[in-house]
Amino acid sequence: EREREKEREREKEREREKDRQREKDRERDRERDRKIREREREERERNRDRDRERDRDRGRDRDRALDRDRDRGRDRGGRRSRSRSRDKDRSRQRKDDQGEDEAEYMERVAAAMEAQEDDEEKLIEERRRKRAEILAKHKKQQEEEAGVVNPTATALGVGSNQAGTESTAKDAEPMQVDSTNAPSEAAAAAQSAHEEKPPQAAEEAEEADMFAADMFDEKSPSDLPTKAAAGVKGFVDNWDDADGYYRARVGESLDDDRYLVTGEVGRGVFSTVLRATDREGNKEVAIKVIRANEVMYKAAQTETVICKKLSGADPENKRHCVRLLRYFEFREHVFMVFEPMSMNLREVLKKYGRNVGLSVAAVQKFAKQMLVALKHLKNCGVLHADIKPDNILVNDKHNLVKVCDFGSAMFAGQNEITPYLVSRFYRPPEVVLGLEYSFPMDLWAIGCCLYELFTGRIAFPGKSNNEMLKLFMDMKGAFPKKILKKALFREKHFDDDYNFSLMEEDPVSKSMIRRIISNTKPGRDIAAALLAHGKGLGDADRQRVVQLADLLDKMFHLDPEKRIGVHEALQHPFVKEPKT
Secondary structure (H helix, E strand, O other): OHHHHHHHHHHHHHHHHHHHHHHHHHHHHHHHHHHHHHHHHHHHHHHHHHHHHHHHHHHHHHHHHHHHHHHHHHHHHHHHHHHHHHHHHHHHHHHHHHOOOHHHHHHHHHHHHHHHHHHHHHHHHHHHHHHHHHHHHHHHHHHHHOOOOOOOOOOOOOOOOOOOOHHHHHHOOOOOOOOOOHHHHHHHHHHHHHHOOOHHHHHHOHHHHOOOOOOOOOOOOOOOOEHHHHOOOOOOOOOEOOOOOEOOOEOOEEOOOOEEEEEEEEEOOOEEEEEEEEOOOOEEEEEEEEOOOHHHHHHHHHHHHHHHHHHHOOOOOOOOEOOEEEEEEEOOEEEEEEOOOOEEHHHHHHHHOOOOOOOHHHHHHHHHHHHHHHHHHHHOOEEOOOOOHHHEEEOOOOOOEEEOOOOOOEEOOOOOOOOOOOOHHHOOHHHHHOOOOOOHHHHHHHHHHHHHHHHOOOOOOOOOHHHHHHHHHHHHOOOOHHHHHHOOOHHHHEOOOOOEEEEEEOOOOOOEEEEEEOOOOOOOOHHHHHHHHOOOOOHHHHHHHHHHHHHHHHHOOOOOOOOOOHHHHHOOHHHHOOOO
16 A cells, blocks of 8 residues: 555656646747747837838938929029020120121121011011911811810810720830839839928928829919910920929920810829810820929829720720820920810819719719729729829719829839828828828728718818828727837827827917827717718618718728728629619
């Protein structure tokens, strides 16, 4: 019995020894895991520091490029002035060297002036004759086309020719585009238009960032001079204004007389948009003329590559992206020829739904077409990065929309983090906070457009990025901490405990003060807001409004990874519901 007892004791001791060994093994494993996590954290911090340094270097490079462009423009005027001065100096030097007496010199000057006056009179007479011919020809064309031209044609040109012209894109004189390197370089150039503001100045400039600058912006369409009034080739060799915009002239011919300029739609940061007639087929077109500087030229390279890819992937013209018909270079500008449309959705809202919006049936129809365009962009690997009503065009029958203006677009994977990408009212949380962004960014902007189309009001009318975050949380509640931990710009808007810091103007000192908000609960019900706006609707339309509210709720998810995808959105009852 004692032997058995001793054996049991020895067995227990062996078990205890094994337990101690297992505990030591677990302790070693925990220590090893802790060291691995520590190394990974240090590696992440080093990578984050490198990324920040790289972003700063890129920002400095872009600033230097912009400075060089500005200096180049200033130097151009300075060189002309110096050249004139040198010509005058050489004339005076020749006069001194020849040792002529005053009388002979004055006789030659008088003779030269008389000859010059004769030449100027001939030139003036020739200009008057050409101007009369152009005006007569233009007037005749207007009289012939008066019965068929769409009087409301704006945004992308006039007329309603929608398809059948995409094959001509390949007939254009090729622009030198390196399709492998140009996208990445030009994408950065396009984004620099959003990033060139320093943080402090950017907050002050937010007022001008509401809709940002549009390819087809009609804020200041100007009456163009006639070709004769503004000058013709041979008399005026400066085709640009001081800012590098092309000086278009009514009656002017472009690209070997193929296009006749009939007017100007407007201008944005990147370009001027002209109305023109394509003499091959006598079709109306819209021509986007890129500003003449290196940054804009690189952005035009990317836009051209993207437009060609989108058109090539949509041979039947059914994917609701505006088509680039062809492009060419002329007088040191890139000219991009697009199919014509009638107006953009902001103009539609102003004309038919100011402060009241459009019918839910119209919003439903437009929603499906916009999502089809977004699906096409995703299939082509393209981020639009500036979706808003201004960049969605409608035909003259108001039953077809197309996404336009790919000046800020980029290929997925070539995007850089910046807090000023996308026009502010349509800017998603991940851009404001400095998170990685991708295709969900455009879904958020589509949601903002749908809300605005139905209500006639902007979904998130913040005056700054900081106020935009407050409006997001008013609707959807506080941001998850896991998102804020990854945000590069968190310190601008949140304290160390992840409480929101609202920047407000002090009513007495008029300076900006910081107010900490620790309890950010949602207080804005999107369904209730839409139903209140749609009061008086029938049961079927009210059901559509409820479906629209559900779709927007999914589009406005603060976490881009949990936001509804474009394929799911196309299957949503609001979009998929058949027309009645």
